[in-house]
Amino acid sequence: MYSFARKLIVEPEIRISDFSYNLPEEKIAKYPLHNRDDSKILIFKNRVISESKFSNLVELLPEDSLMIFNNSKVVPARLLFKKDSGANIEIFCLEPHFPVDYNTSFAATENCSWVCVVGNSKKWKNGYVLFNYNNDTDLANYHFKAKILKKTEDKFIIEFSWESGVPFSELMELCGKVPIPPYLKRDAESTDKERYQTLYARYRGSVAAPTAGLHFTNEVIKKIESKGIDKAELCLHVGAGTFLPVKSELIKDHNMHSEPFTVSDELLTKLLNHDKKRIIAVGTTSARCLESLYYLGIHCIESGYPSSVSQWEPYDRKYKFTLEESLTALRGWMKSNGKNTIDTRTMIIIVPGFKFRVVDILITNFHQPKSTLLLLISAFIGEDWRRIYDYSLANNFRFLSYGDSSILFR
Secondary structure, three states: OOOEEOOOOOEEOOEHHHHOOOOOHHHEOOOOOOOHHHOEEEEEEOOEEEEEEHHHHHHHOOOOEEEEEEOEEEOOOEEEEEOOOOOEEEEEEEEEEEOOOHHHHHHOOOEEEEEEEEEOHHHOOOOEEEEOOOOOHHHHOOOOEEEEEEEEOOEEEEEEEOOOOOOHHHHHHHHOEOOOOHHHOOOOOOOHHHHOOOOOOOEEEEOOOOHHHHHOOHHHHHHHHHOOOEEEEEEEOOOHHHHOOOOOOEHHHOOOOOEEEEEEHHHHHHHHOOOOOEEEEEOHHHHHHHHHHHHHHHHHHHHOOOOOEOOOHHHOOOOOOOHHHHHHHHHHHHHHOOOOEEEEEEOOOOOOOOOOOOOOEEEEEOOOOOOHHHHHHHHHHOOHHHHHHHHHHHOOOOEOOOOOEEEEEO
């Protein structure tokens, strides 16, 4: 049993050390398989573990299902600049600062500012640094520069400026590197530009791939559609915080990262009219977003506006409203405000004790020890996560972003 503490809000007293396991380096997939759907898939259903190939996914899905994908697109967010002294400065773009809207920032043609992490920042106190063109005269013509506007704790507000009138999105594609996970312990390669991206990615903004979707091929998706399984999309831009280990001993002392997401009236309509269909979340990012919707609806009921979802809000108190009541209130707010989509943020953390209201089935990869993602898996299926991970380690499953998949039935 977990006890609860703190005066203002309720937070689980969970020790992160209870969510660790030994992950040998050789179990981490450093590269993807040649064919996306050749990955293995572990099946956890009725507390029984079995396995198959991802290409057989459609055989595992209930016909009366609604499958929801995260269509966020990874941007080449790592940019290498150089000081006049020769010192290299790596800038990792996290999210727009001004203009704050992703599309507007990507469309900027002269300057914009982003919240960034800066490598080798001790060598860069002030002034402009110039992009490291490596003698590429075509890139040199852009006169791409960066300047520190402000430092906030461990992050920086960086202003970028350039010439020639190309949008920032195009400049990123020309100059940036794919932000593959640090645990791969290698530089990004040309193949990562394609393979660290889902086939259905549409909206730029993620700095980490929603990796559960990396296994899907056009063939797999066609089979899903042929079976009559309904599909829907949402967009949650995955932040670098997804890679951050939990450093605090108790999970209540961990500050969860905030991520922006967009959901449409079409998705809410499908959720409300699902006729008891099983809701399948493709990835933990989709799950976090879907479960956040309930609390947005509660905001509409209680305060009239769907503000961002805070980290410990689900554990604050017992909620008396049903999912249907909550989503109906959310749609009502959209209709009264003439909106087809809602753009907001979530800091929600899903740990043991969380009450799932939306997701019935989860498709996900295998996650790092002592990670918030592993806590989410434990919240979803309970202590059986240990059996699953022991089985996977003993049966040659490949781990982490480029690794194999699993389908978990709650």
